Amino acid sequence: MRHLAKIAAVGAAVLLSSPALAWEPTKPVEIVVAAGAGGASDQMARMIQAAVQKNNLMKQPIVVSLKGAASGAEALIYMKSSDGDPNKVLIAYSLIYMLPLSAKIPFNWRDLSPVAVIAMDQFVLWDNAGKPYKNVKEFIDAAKAASTPFKMGGTGSKREDQVLTVFMEKKTGAKFVYLPYKSGGEAATQLVGNHIDSNVNNPSENLEIWRAGQARPLCVFDKERISYTAKVTETQSWHDIPTCKEEGLDVQYLMLRAMFLPGKVTPEQTAFYVDLFKKVSETPEYKDYMEKQALKPIFLTGKDMTKFLEEDDALNKSLMTEAGFVAK
């Protein structure tokens, strides 16, 4: 209840605040990235940094701090211990639901102050371009027929990549061996080197090897195709990748990319960042980035965001429970 009241207050603050009275950061703002350098969250943080700087959206500089240790748990704990500090913003993704379940990290996203959901990330099933199977059906048939199970690479353990793998197994009956790597980039190069048979990387993580003709996208785990129709490789655009459902593999998963402030910040402070990210989402840098990384545009804040988070949390929890990844 307290939380909803806060959100309502934020909404009110957005409406009522006048530029002269509005709160503004007085110190450099730290964007906290819950992943290693070069990963999707890091790239997003650098994009925001550039967009804010080039368009003069804020007086104070932005500092990106990477807190990817312990699969990103470091960032969560860091945010949790920064109650009331309005100069730290977390770029969150599905780990805010999953880590507390799988590793019993003492963290709950409800302790932080939600600011905005700024994008949804897709997942694509990829295989090595040198392999003979060209679509999902052939791939699954080959996986079923193989004498040793196919190897699926992914980022981290008991997280979105492995959840997707488990659900692919459940829907098709094929068996996969899941290999956890430290980053999506590593899973991508291991795919090129034929050390794994497939991965379920985000579009951005496999973009380069797709363009180099080393990886082949089989299907995208969403209800609808990716909307971007500009050619990415010589012959294909993101839109040309079929959905997994079209291909007879009914598994869907989208991952949020959202901004959070630490707990116990004032409504004026939250309002400043809501406004800031609204402006960021209108910059050309942001639009360009969204298209390049094939992210699904979305902008949720206030009550809409809280509602979305609650639903998303419930969904992730049920997936994790069904996959058997919840620590006892």
Add this chain to the structure above:
Amino acid sequence: MEAFGLLLHGFTVLLTGKTLLLMMVGLVLGIFVGVLPGLGGPNGVAILLPLTFTMDPTSAIVMLSCIYWGALFGGAITSILFNIPGEAWSVATTFDGYPMAQQGRAAEALTAAFTSSFIGSLCAVLLITFLAPMISSFALRFGPPEFFAVYLLTFCSFVGLGREDKHKTIISMALGLLLTGIGMDTISGQLRMTFGSTDLLRGINFLVAVIGLFGISEILLTMEERLALRGHAAAISLRVILSVWKDLPKYWVTLIRSSFIGCWLGITPGGAIAASFMGYNLAKRFSKEPDSFGKGRIEGVFAPETAAHASGTAALLPMLALGIPGSGTAAILLGGLMVWGLNPGPLLFVEHKDFVWGLIASMYLGNVVGLVLVLSTVPIFASILRVPFAAIAPMIVVSCAIGAYAIQNAMFDIWLMLLFGVVGYVFKKISIPLAPFTLALVLGSRAEDAFRQSMIGSGGDLGVFWSNGLVGSITTLALVLLFWPVIDKACSRVGQMLRPAKA
């Protein structure tokens, strides 16, 4: 020829005002830490590393590699002027360098040292330029078993070839490996050895450990000794430089031999320190007048310096191409690369061509700029030693604290640094080697991940480490190195038994 084109491209990336400026700053900082007692290469780079976190990777690596060259050059200054080796591999330089300074030939000795450093590094850089592309072409063959085999090789070579007590090397390595295990396990996503602490959740950052182990502990050790210094200030005139260079061709055999030893040992993990001693010993052995060594012979400066710097530079090759550092400083650079998301290893050459060739080009430029810089600034750096230790010591402590804190913005790390300082002090005094400890901290978790990924892939079959020629030969070599002392002894025993039988 592709290498040459890429190298030229690397030069064009570097030849901007900003990069050259960063290069100078890096060199000056490097010489500074190289000259400071108790700092030296690995510590200096470790402390200065966080400075570069806010830069883009190319600027950062240019600055870091220049700090590295600077530290290499700087080590020679104190060895010659004050008989204090800034680094372990400068020890051999003091044998003839200090006597030369005492005879009033300090300028000559310094010129010899810098020039031979330059020649040594240049040879190693040439080696890197032409070998690196070959190494990258078989880059993609590295899957988890291959990675594990390479890590195993590194660890085994430390245990098998180290000169310390075996059980102390094992203690040092096991402790380092254990400490890397703290925190979250990548493979299972479980927490280990955190005892419910949120500070331990992050794991122990190896840079924090290194700053404590080397920086803080070195100050404690230095305090124990008598701090009185007696040395010679020196200025270098163009005339001395030219006269030394004129004599250079006379020593070509020594220079080539030392370069070769340096390159070879630098690529072998952990061999960098041995190189300078080996270079010196061989020069002495093959000399016509071995007795004049140790009394101020210029060849006695050329030989160890060339070898030390060739090995220091060559140590970067296994770090870049295979992800195994050949020296302590290289190990810290390795950590720096990972911070920028550049995963050193075979794929670095495929994925980050720009970066790799930028780095190689910066090795050439850094060396040339460095040589000019050190030759012209020697008197200034030598005068640092006139600053009382009581002023230098707290500054080193503060730099260490800044370095340790900046890595993860955690106050806990300051305490960790202090703890490792005490551990380092005690370990050094009871001769538990710190190198395996550092190595284990850097590579431990990656080795474990690679092993377990291999096991998952093969369904728990250890045979995967002999599943093809590449991984099989590396694994076998690792085991041979691990049991080398035993094998060596067995071989000589068999030899002894055969000889009387034949007689």
Add this chain to the structure above:
Amino acid sequence: MLLNAEYPMSTTDTEIVVEDPTAPEGDSPSVASTRSVDVVVSILLFALACVLGFDNWRTGISWDESGPQAGYFPFYLCVILGAASLYGIFAALRNRGEASETFVTRAQLRRVLQVFVPTLLFCIAMQFLGLYVASFLLTAGFMRLVGRIAWWKSLLTAFIFTAAMFITFDIAFDVIMPKGPLEAAFGY
């Protein structure tokens, strides 16, 4: 003549002499032998191996279908570490050379503590006063009290050093350092 022309520096060399008035005396009595420290360290390492080993045993040390469990490696490392430190205790007790070797003399220990205690105080002060104030106090205090350097020199050096650090890290590189009430008063 020729010699002088070859080595013109010899005449212009100035000798640098740095005296150390507080150097430890050579004949100071020994506080501990290397052997006893070796034994104590080995015992501590053994204890550490036991504690960590127990925690890993709880995590799971078996070998399931997907290779070793999370605690497998650390557990066996604990076993190795434990065994090596037990051997270490044994080897140290047998080693006569180490028994006569001095780990640290009383004078040396005093000097080491002269650095260690201020460093410890510095770390504590950093929690409350921030890094910069603490480093000013450490530098000035250490120079004055340990190095017996004149007050004005100590304070000036400490101030310049701290200011240089502040400009480098906080202003030039945006590295966020712990700060205390003083910086807050100036609005940083």
